[in-house]
Amino acid sequence: MTEARIIELKNIANKIRIGIIDATHAAKCGHPGGSLSIADIMAYVYFEKMNIDPKAPKAKGRDRFVLSKGHTAPALYSTLAHRGFFPVEDLVTLRKIDSYLQGHPDMNKVPGVDMSTGSLGLGISAACGMALAGKIDGKDYRVYTVIGDGESEEGQVWEASMFACHYKLDNLCVILDLNGLQIDGPITEVMNPTPHDKKFEAFGFHVITIDGHDFNAIEAAFAEAESVKGKPTVIIAKTTKGKGVSFMENSVNWHGAAPNDEQHAVAIKELNERFI
Amino acid sequence: MADVKKIATREAYGNALCALAPKYDFVVLDADLAAATKTGIFKKQYPDRFFDCGIAEGNMMSVAAGIASTGKPVFASSFAMFASGRAFEQVRNSIGYPGLNVKIGATHGGISVGEDGATHQCNEDFATMRSIPGMVIINPCDGVEATAAVEAALLHQGPVYMRFGRYALPIINGDDYKFELGKGVLMADGTDVTLVGTGFMVSVCLDARELLAKEGISARVINIHTIKPIDKDILIKAAKETGALVTAEEHTIMGGLGSAVAEVLVENHPAPMARVGVEDTFGRSGTVPALMEYYGLTAENIVAKAKEVIKRK
Secondary structure (H helix, E strand, O other): OHHHHHHHHHHHHHHHHHHHHHHHHOOOOHHHHHHHHHHHHHHHHHHHOOOOOOOOOOOOOOEEEEEEEEEHHHHHHHHHHHHHOOHHHHHHHHOOOOOOOOOOOOOOOOOOOOOOOOOOOHHHHHHHHHHHHHHHHHOOOEEEEEEEOOOHHHHHHHHHHHHHHHHHOOEEEEEEOOEEEEEEEEHHOOOOOOOHHHHHHHHEEEEEEEEOOOHHHHHHHHHHHHOOOOOOEEEEEEEEOOOOOOOOOOOOOOOOOOOHHHHHHHHHHHHHHHOO | OOOOEOHHHHHHHHHHHHHOOOOOEEEEEOOOHHHHHHHHHHHHHHHHEEEOOOOOOOHHHHHHHHHHEEEEEEEEEHHHHHHHHHHHHHHHHHOOOOOOOOEEEEEEEEEHHHHOOHHHHHHOOOHHHHHHOOOOOEOOOOOOHHHHHHHHHHOOOOOOEOOOOOOOOOOOOOOOOOOOOOEEEEEEOOOOOOOOOHHHHHHHHHHHHOOOOOOHEEEEEEOEEEEOOOOOHHHHHHHHHHOOOEEEEEOOOOOOOHHHHHHHHHHOOOOOEEEEEEOOOOOOOOOHHHHHHHOOOOHHHHHHHHHHHHHHH
């Protein structure tokens, strides 16, 4: 990527973050912390990597994305809206009774959502199913899924990992959002799921560890993942929960709380100052 | 009955998958029980369309959802206990909520699992699966019905839960049998009482009808193969015409066929009814005939309940 493209992606990620803050502020609830942590990855995947067409969200040969950590739906919605799947103005209807933007992603209501998720551990398995179907049908689409570090405490994540490696799903790329915090506190204190790299490696994954906010590193990791054959790849993305909003960064309090009017104004001001 | 042909509905399931394979595009998943669920028959003939998920039923159900999301129907098989119990939440959230085209082939349903005992005798699956919006539930009464039900399930767009049994059951339907999803089947007419059976208990209801006839009581027998959506019309008609009903199922009396029938009657045409089933208790080890006797899943018990409801008219 050129330096100019990286600047573009940074600005897109910033727009995605603003959408996250606007949506959760309007909803007066939701999960901004883990949404902000994946904004850079979402910008890269949807604006640089995936073979998708907002005008044909159900195209057979498209790449697929499963937000296994479904509670960070604001990040997915904001990304899809900015990518042209639906109007950005709709983001503020998040979680409202007459809105199609449910608290957790619904594949039947939201254009561009490839799988309904929310219950942790289920999305990565569904992504495995999509990848297997691609193999069965001889299609060359790729499947991406973002899981949470807290989510990795779910046994199903490891059932899915066994499955992905057993069936050599090299068209599957798992991204672990390693922001270090879950609802009850730091992951290492609540129920330590680390070391992730050694666990995934032992299951048979190709493991890449990166700074999840560095676009050069993100690009290199996704390129490497695509080149690995015979096994799935996991990109362990070290991120900052709440990234981009000073008072939300590295704070467990912003896992599942929305900004009030005052906090919203401060957050938007900070994010606006980040445009390059 | 000695000369009546018998086959377990799970066997019919495995054979039906093979018969449908050349005609339709689908894949089959199992969780290390292919030999028992009889998907092994399919695996042998169509190894490229069969995928073992190992002993990880939750993952299997979500994988099935992922495959189905690409447009390919999936049969996902395990024992009823694990398909509907262990993987309940995956069935609800990965398959039920998005309404994906997954057909759950749950074998070893009910008490007739036999000697394996309580941990493997699933008497709760109708209740749990019935609570999932949009889930179709089929419980065939013999091999003929099971074979037809598998194709009907495949042709239905959306999630279907099919319960099959381990134990060989008598064939009570003819080769010309036509399966209609959601339609109860009038197996034998009668005027004094209606016996509503499902699965294994349909043939037991027919036996009970013969015993009642000897005492001068005319019993109608209805086969409810589709537990959900249930055929309201045939039940309301039976309540109006016979005035009393007995339900019979290899399932807890809470939340299954008996409850579903009661729900229909109480809101449309209340009539005296009784439920034959497993009465709020766990199963145990034993031979199938011994277990059926132990839990009152017998023609004699249905007869006793029938006389009781007739008195309450």
